[in-house]
Amino acid sequence: MSLRVYNTLTKTKEPFAPLVPGKVGIYLCGPTVYKEAHIGHMVGPVIFDAVKRYLTYCGYHVTWVVNITDVDDKLIAEANRRGISMAQVAAENTEDYLKNLAALGVDTIDQMPKATKHIDEIIRFIEELIAKGFAYVADGDVFFDVTRDREYGKLSNRTTDSQQGEGGEAASRKRSPGDFALWKTAKHGEPSWDSPWGKGRPGWHIECSAMSRRILGETFDIHGGGLDLVFPHHENELAQSECCHGKPMVKYWMHNGLMKAAAAAGKVGGRSDREQGADASAADDAAGKISRSKGAGGLAALIAKHGGEKLRFFLLRTHYRSTNVFGDEPVAEAGAGVDTFLRFFERYERVTGESFYALPYAKRREEGDAQTNANSTDALLADIAKQRTAFLTAMDDDFNSGAAMAALFDMVRSLNRFVEQAKLEEPAGDAALRKTQVDALRRGTATLRELAAILGLFRAPPKTNAKADDDLVGKLVNLLIEVRATARKNKDFATSDKVRNDLAAIGILLEDRKEGTTWMRK
């Protein structure tokens, strides 16, 4: 039982062993903040948030870095279009990005370095590459010379002579088409920084090499990002860093699958677009791909509609490397699963009188191991222990959160079954027996909480389910419940059903139980 991780570089699952025992450094490529975030930007953060939680649970001390690209051609273009500064564009969209991360429960990032705050390190890095002969200056631009790197292309498995490379007017100054810019000379009016090659700004890839080195070192454990970044971004990062340092940059390259928009899923491929020379953004729309110009807006609306927890659940129910069709219906479908858990948590509170969210639980794997036992004489706890093992086995297999989640569903069923069979929602007969049973329920539920926490799920009560007694809505609903109870007592079911149906129509669901009627918002 040990962790294995799929490595894009070797295309195999490898046993996980960090460079320094007990410590793990992770660098995830974050967004270029020129427009508001879309769902695709959330995939990596949610997955790596779970990865970090799991590694921490397994006893590692993890440092997780997510960069913010706040200088770039598109940022400049957006600033010009809106007539504001590039810094202003970056600030707005960074705030939006952070807001969305928070909504999805991503709060384990240790550092979020910005490119513009590391210009000195970037320049130093470029100077080193020039000094070592891997880069050349051309008219204020600096390019990386891909022909000097014998291993260039090893991550994405392609050869330098097959590269078309970045186009534009700068292309004429390159020695080879595949060469890429480390430093771009500034045109009039563009944001710029002083450098040995004149005023300019960093190219796209160099910031990650420079910032990861400063924070995590020349070689670090895990580098992540979307599959679309494998080439050219990560290939180029890898080339820069390994040529500069003469050693591996990253031990494990992890790439997550991309999201597709539900409405347009399954249409035109990239190839034909290219041959037809179609406008890039139009082609993206047709392909149903979620990206910058498209997709924006969908995220905020979906968070508002379903809540961050359900979105997070949706992202973690499939394997991180698979592509996913994203849309209102798929999220709602996943959300139905979330409701099953939330209902159990309410049931748990009715039975034990304490909140699920207040339950103490094991924060470390060994701690949890000590608290569970598959050979327990208690049938419930034996089942829970087996399900916990299934969960951890799945996570050990390249963070298979989808398979792990199946164990969570099994657990909640076991727990519900136990409550029914032990009749824990009915008046207690044998007080001593009930105490034993409630204790077993509490221990089993604590294990569920322990595992859910690894995925960052169910850490706090959902806001939409708030129904405080002093809330006006709560008072009114309780009044209606009382009226309805009287009607039911008098067998006036026409009235009682009208109350229930009409409340359901405005989004309030009543459920009759032995101890009384409960309600929840839909």
Added chain:
RNA sequence: GGCGCCGUACCCAAGUGGCUAAGGGAGCGGAUUGCAAAUCCGCGAUGCGGCGGUUCGAAUCCGCCCGGCGCCUCCA
């Protein structure tokens, strides 16, 4: 054209050589309920795109074919 990925029940989806092919959603029976809702129990792919091959044994490996998608240009 180059480099890759995928095709599992009505839908989503795990499983990548060997117990009865996870789990979720929807559906259908049953328990429960005044009726519901929720929950529990049960049912649901003799089959994993198609055809061959390797093997004692394949959804899992190999070949071909069909279909879908990604990257090769900015992209999480």
